[in-house]
Amino acid sequence: MFRNTNDTIVALATPPGVGAIGVIRLSGSRAIDCINAVFRGNDLTQVDGYTVHFGKIIDGKRVVDEVLVSVFKAPKSYTGEDIAEISCHGSPYILQEVIELLIAQGARVAEPGEFTLRAFLNGKMDLSQAEAVADLIASTSEASHKLAMDQMRGGFKKRIEALREELIHFASMIELELDFGEEDVEFADRGELTRLVNEILKIINELVNSFRYGNVLKHGVYTVIAGRPNAGKSTLLNKLLNEERAIVSEIEGTTRDTIEDVLNIEGLTFRLVDTAGIREATDQIEQKGIERTMDSVLKSSLLIYVYDSARLEAENVQKDLEMLDASRIPHITIANKSDLLNIGPSQVEEHWYMSARDDEDVQDLKSHMFEKVVNEIQTDGDVVVGNLRHLQSLKESKGALERVLNGLDNETPSDLVTMDIREALYQLGLITGEVTTDDLLENIFRNFCIGK
Amino acid sequence: MFRNTNDTIVALATPPGVGAIGVIRLSGSRAIDCINAVFRGNDLTQVDGYTVHFGKIIDGKRVVDEVLVSVFKAPKSYTGEDIAEISCHGSPYILQEVIELLIAQGARVAEPGEFTLRAFLNGKMDLSQAEAVADLIASTSEASHKLAMDQMRGGFKKRIEALREELIHFASMIELELDFGEEDVEFADRGELTRLVNEILKIINELVNSFRYGNVLKHGVYTVIAGRPNAGKSTLLNKLLNEERAIVSEIEGTTRDTIEDVLNIEGLTFRLVDTAGIREATDQIEQKGIERTMDSVLKSSLLIYVYDSARLEAENVQKDLEMLDASRIPHITIANKSDLLNIGPSQVEEHWYMSARDDEDVQDLKSHMFEKVVNEIQTDGDVVVGNLRHLQSLKESKGALERVLNGLDNETPSDLVTMDIREALYQLGLITGEVTTDDLLENIFRNFCIGK
Numbered sequence: 001m002f003r004n005t006n007d008t009i010v011a012l013a014t015p016p017g018v019g020a021i022g023v024i025r026l027s028g029s030r031a032i033d034c035i036n037a038v039f040r041g042n043d044l045t046q047v048d049g050y051t052v053h054f055g056k057i058i059d060g061k062r063v064v065d066e067v068l069v070s071v072f073k074a075p076k077s078y079t080g081e082d083i084a085e086i087s088c089h090g091s092p093y094i095l096q097e098v099i100e101l102l103i104a105q106g107a108r109v110a111e112p113g114e115f116t117l118r119a120f121l122n123g124k125m126d127l128s129q130a131e132a133v134a135d136l137i138a139s140t141s142e143a144s145h146k147l148a149m150d151q152m153r154g155g156f157k158k159r160i161e162a163l164r165e166e167l168i169h170f171a172s173m174i175e176l177e178l179d180f181g182e183e184d185v186e187f188a189d190r191g192e193l194t195r196l197v198n199e200i201l202k203i204i205n206e207l208v209n210s211f212r213y214g215n216v217l218k219h220g221v222y223t224v225i226a227g228r229p230n231a232g233k234s235t236l237l238n239k240l241l242n243e244e245r246a247i248v249s250e251i252e253g254t255t256r257d258t259i260e261d262v263l264n265i266e267g268l269t270f271r272l273v274d275t276a277g278i279r280e281a282t283d284q285i286e287q288k289g290i291e292r293t294m295d296s297v298l299k300s301s302l303l304i305y306v307y308d309s310a311r312l313e314a315e316n317v318q319k320d321l322e323m324l325d326a327s328r329i330p331h332i333t334i335a336n337k338s339d340l341l342n343i344g345p346s347q348v349e350e351h352w353y354m355s356a357r358d359d360e361d362v363q364d365l366k367s368h369m370f371e372k373v374v375n376e377i378q379t380d381g382d383v384v385v386g387n388l389r390h391l392q393s394l395k396e397s398k399g400a401l402e403r404v405l406n407g408l409d410n411e412t413p414s415d416l417v418t419m420d421i422r423e424a425l426y427q428l429g430l431i432t433g434e435v436t437t438d439d440l441l442e443n444i445f446r447n448f449c450i451g452k
Numbered sequence: 453m454f455r456n457t458n459d460t461i462v463a464l465a466t467p468p469g470v471g472a473i474g475v476i477r478l479s480g481s482r483a484i485d486c487i488n489a490v491f492r493g494n495d496l497t498q499v500d501g502y503t504v505h506f507g508k509i510i511d512g513k514r515v516v517d518e519v520l521v522s523v524f525k526a527p528k529s530y531t532g533e534d535i536a537e538i539s540c541h542g543s544p545y546i547l548q549e550v551i552e553l554l555i556a557q558g559a560r561v562a563e564p565g566e567f568t569l570r571a572f573l574n575g576k577m578d579l580s581q582a583e584a585v586a587d588l589i590a591s592t593s594e595a596s597h598k599l600a601m602d603q604m605r606g607g608f609k610k611r612i613e614a615l616r617e618e619l620i621h622f623a624s625m626i627e628l629e630l631d632f633g634e635e636d637v638e639f640a641d642r643g644e645l646t647r648l649v650n651e652i653l654k655i656i657n658e659l660v661n662s663f664r665y666g667n668v669l670k671h672g673v674y675t676v677i678a679g680r681p682n683a684g685k686s687t688l689l690n691k692l693l694n695e696e697r698a699i700v701s702e703i704e705g706t707t708r709d710t711i712e713d714v715l716n717i718e719g720l721t722f723r724l725v726d727t728a729g730i731r732e733a734t735d736q737i738e739q740k741g742i743e744r745t746m747d748s749v750l751k752s753s754l755l756i757y758v759y760d761s762a763r764l765e766a767e768n769v770q771k772d773l774e775m776l777d778a779s780r781i782p783h784i785t786i787a788n789k790s791d792l793l794n795i796g797p798s799q800v801e802e803h804w805y806m807s808a809r810d811d812e813d814v815q816d817l818k819s820h821m822f823e824k825v826v827n828e829i830q831t832d833g834d835v836v837v838g839n840l841r842h843l844q845s846l847k848e849s850k851g852a853l854e855r856v857l858n859g860l861d862n863e864t865p866s867d868l869v870t871m872d873i874r875e876a877l878y879q880l881g882l883i884t885g886e887v888t889t890d891d892l893l894e895n896i897f898r899n900f901c902i903g904k
């Protein structure tokens with residue numbers, strides 16, 4: 001588990017490797033003392049917070065580096081503790097030397113995420129905000145960046161907290177009734193409680209549904225390209241990626257393995273997966289390929305079905321779409337090779353006529369893919385859940401609240417109803433960190449970088 | 453060539469990759485304006501230097517990151533210009549976004565080393581100090597770190613400058629004589645000038661000689677292990693490195709290729725090179741191997757010759773050492789397998805008796821290697837030259853001063869003597885940057901990291 005929070009911790013905060021500068025971060029009650037003991041320059045114990053000081057890091061008489069030290073005083077700092085950030089020359093050798101000098105002064109090496117854990121423990125941010133810090137650092141696209149930034153700025157927290165407060169009020173009332181035991185008084189208006197629980201359930205449902213969108217923002221749109229052999233799937237994939245990734249060949253059934261690559265459309269990441277051609281399996285390998293295709297389709301957030309508009313009859317297209325269970329997910333049906341029919345790019349009865357060899361057609365398809373995902377997946381609410389842990393707590397909470405409603409309908413004893421309300425409160429509290437366990441904290445913070 | 457020094461420049465100063473934080477550095481007259489235009493927090497144009505400010509980086513209404521900005525005002529900064537250092541969350545996506553926002557505000561991406569170039573151009577450091585910054589960042593051992601740190605702190609500069617000033621005085625005097633043309637006056641005391649040039653030459657020689665040591669500190673001791681097949685070279689190498697790098701085998705002539713690895717002894721780096729066994733070459737491949745051994749020995753700063761003390765006669769040892777031209781370089785002659793003779797580790801007539809299989813013997817050898825190098829190579833002076841460019845200028849300067857002495861002896865016309873004094877001054881000036889050319893600056897700074 002996490003080690004003593006009274007320790008002063010130290011870690012390299014910048015990526016490893018050689019750079020112009022590297023930053024070492026110290027936090028804890030002895031942070032300023034530790035750095036001051038090896039610093040020749042201003043007396044850092046006497047300076048104001050939010051100031052920078054030039055000086056030398058010394059080891060006895062040896063000068064280890066010339067550095068800038070930024071000082072932050074508790075509670076006005078990232079962790080809420082005293083912090084010193086030491087900007088050194090970016091040599092791994094020097095950075096290691098400086099960290100060792102600070103350890104000799106009594107600091108210990110920080111665990112991953114330990115600075116942010118302290119920020120959480122000292123009330124500088126709630127748990128969902130702390131988690132957003134890790135997401136922010138890992139963000140690789142405009143969409144995942146925005147999701148993390150919104151969460152870090154607390155949008156999620158407010159909504160959940162409001163729900164919890166109302167529920168807590170009712171839970172207290174019902175518990176008060178229980179104190180009166182046999183007397184059969186009712187402080188909590190059952191009708192009002194039912195109304196509130198229904199309202200909360202509506203919001204929780206919205207949040208749960210927003211996860212699909214949030215997940216897509218965070219991890220990208222898992223996009224499966226499927227179709228019969230020679231429909232032009234690989235050509236399309238290559239055009240989309242502007243590269244020769246999949247091997248295009250005129251021999252049917254060339255593409256047996258799923259190939260994944262990433263495409264960015266208007267800030268949203270699409271993870272493209274090519275699949276083996278759909279057809280009657282004639283051997284075991286092909287049968288396996290088709291099973292894999294179905295596995296991919298099941299995981300997908302967008303299905304692109306491609307057929308050769310000059311060769312495949314409408315009934316077979318319909319048969320393929322049914323086999324792929326396409327109606328279940330957002331999908332685009334591409335009538336490929338429309339140039340052979342002398343039909344320009346167009347959309348006819350949900351079929352998207354285009355040629356995968358035509359650059360402009362492919363550009364149009366990209367815009368269509370983006371709109372398709374955003375229109376079909378986006379929720380009405382402005383708050384989006386992108387974290388699997390949050391989704392699980394929301395679902396648990398939803399289940400408990402449904403049991404509450406059920407209990408109210410069936411006049412279940414109040415103590416059982418209270419248990420379910422408590423469970424819902426507990427689960428909502430897990431999201432923001434009003435309820436925490438050591439395991440939960442360890443799980444969250446062990447995925448952080450060192451130094452954050 | 454280097455671009456306009458009036459531009460405000462921007463670059464990522466920390467290593468690329470994901471980390472807890474990443475630092476972007478801005479320098480130039482518009483540095484504060486550029487960051488202030490995209491910063492929501494304190495008005496950075498109104499704050500003092502050496503202060504830190506928390507706030508948001510915004511792109512219109514979009515929050516790109518929450519950051520800390522350190523402000524430094526000209527001339528009290530690394531470059532001597534206004535500087536802002538922006539400490540962002542360490543996502544490459546975010547860092548790129550922030551750099552692009554600053555470029556949109558009129559900053560341009562810095563060339564490698566351009567921050568340090570500006571520090572040099574603005575008189576914050578001399579050229580040898582600027583070069584030491586790059587060496588400091590690249591330092592990987594205690595020795596290379598100390599060399600760079602000494603140079604950065606200006607040890608070299610003072611010595612060279614003192615020499616130059618005395619010479620400049622004489623050069624002016626002689627040039628004054630030339631102005632008087634036919635009148636045959638002597639302002640410069642030729643005896644005094646001879647004395648001075650001799651004194652300077654003595655110091656330059658010291659500096660030139662120190663390069664061997666400086667080079668070893670900076671790049672490590674190129675250490676060649678040579679000996680006959682089965683003398684135990686590979687066993688020794690493995691023991692020194694504590695790893696199974698070279699393949700040890702009982703078949704003679706196993707090791708045909710040079711294998712290089714690095715060993716750190718008391719802060720000094722040794723680059724170990726194994727060689728093919730020395731013996732009468734029976735085929736072309738072996739002949740090539742022996743030629744390669746000789747090539748390696750020629751480059752080496754330390755030669756370790758190993759023989760099997762139980763099997764090889766003294767005269768053959770002597771023959772090998774002569775072939776390797778060992779007397780020319782610091783070398784250690786190891787009488788290996790001394791355990792088979794029942795002789796403990798000892799040094800007899802310059803032969804180092806030991807067993808390469810014995811851990812303690814190998815530890816003793818390491819200390820001996822360190823002492824050998826430090827005793828044989830170290831100079832008396834406290835200033836060490838570790839830079840090849842400096843060595844070349846010192847040698848050119850030495851050549852010019854020797855021509856001056858020669859000229860004074862042979863009563864060469866004053867204008868020719870002056871030319872050589874000027875040449876010596878020019879070469880010495882190149883070291884500290886009192887004389888510079890665009891090519892010189894470009895050569896020096898293009899090897900820097902971006903952001904420094």
